[in-house]
């Protein structure tokens with residue numbers, strides 16, 4: 001068995017003439033938390049649905065545990081859990097009924113469902129009073145947690161979560177991430193999509209996707225190193241009035257990229273020596289500190305350059 005649980009090879013998915021996924025290749029290692037990032041329409045959901053075997057590739061290949069997903073549905077179905085971006089529980093059924101229904105889709109026996117339901121409810125710390133309740137009456141956060149229970153019920157080793165925290169409260173997001181970490185510690189492989197850069201920081205590796213293509217793939221730290229040879233520097237003005245003038249001078253000297261962040265100027269110098277001269281000359285106007293690049297910085301630069309330098 002290879003170390004890669006997923007191998008995607010030159011995958012293209014078309015809807016009519018439109019290429020939603022355009023010849024992408026990557027692999028996911030067993031046990032890692034793998035994050036897919038990209039704007040709406042980038043092709044994240046299409047990629048997930050193809051890896052799960054719900055959509056067929058137009059060309060290319062997806063292997064899970066060495067099995068081609070197009071031809072090995074029966075072998076792979078029990079290994080995969082998929083929490084779709086759209087809410088898929090039945091709103092008029094109770095939580096318990098939804099969970100039994102989810103289990104029946106995997107031909108689980110009632111007593112096995114009961115046992116596993118107990119385990120997953122305990123895992124997410126589900127309050128007992130919710131279990132008999134009708135789903136539509138529950139809060140958005142609890143609904144997401146129940147969708148996660150349904151996804152984990154058959155104990156899949158590979159768990160796909162498509163924007164699991166979109167639109168949920170900060171508390172739910174924190175709770176969700178605590179669970180994702182624990183799933184990963186228990187040896188599960190997690191493949192998720194998110195819009196939140198802070199969540200991307202928690203992933204072992206991330207892919208940045210744009211218009212059906214992968215524009216970068218690495219660990220958060222690796223991406224930062226790849227895209228920023230030089231750390232960004234934050235400039236703190238001694239008087240707020242100095243900000244505009246300092247930016248204008250930095251830009252006119254062609255020292256690198258600059259961006260205003262609140263009262264500060266954030267600069268990405270082309271070379272540190274020239275920046276230092278500039279800073280010495282202006283030392284009565286600002287002081288500065290080297291910072292580390294954020295994933296937002298990486299994403300912007302990747303989109304501008306169409307890939308790593």
Ligand SMILES: Nc1ncnc2c1ncn2[C@@H]1O[C@H](COP(=O)(O)OP(=O)(O)O)[C@@H](O)[C@H]1O
Pocket residue numbers: 015020038039040041042043044045046047
């Ligand atoms: N079943 C479909 N038929 C036609 N176009 C689709 C279909 N599913 C997705 N698309 C299009 O493919 C592109 C990628 O969609 P999607 O994979 O959902 O992106 P993401 O999840 O990154 O927001 C979008 O332009 C979307 O409109």
Ligand SMILES: [Mg+2]
Pocket residue numbers: 044045046085162
């Ligand atoms: Mg999507």
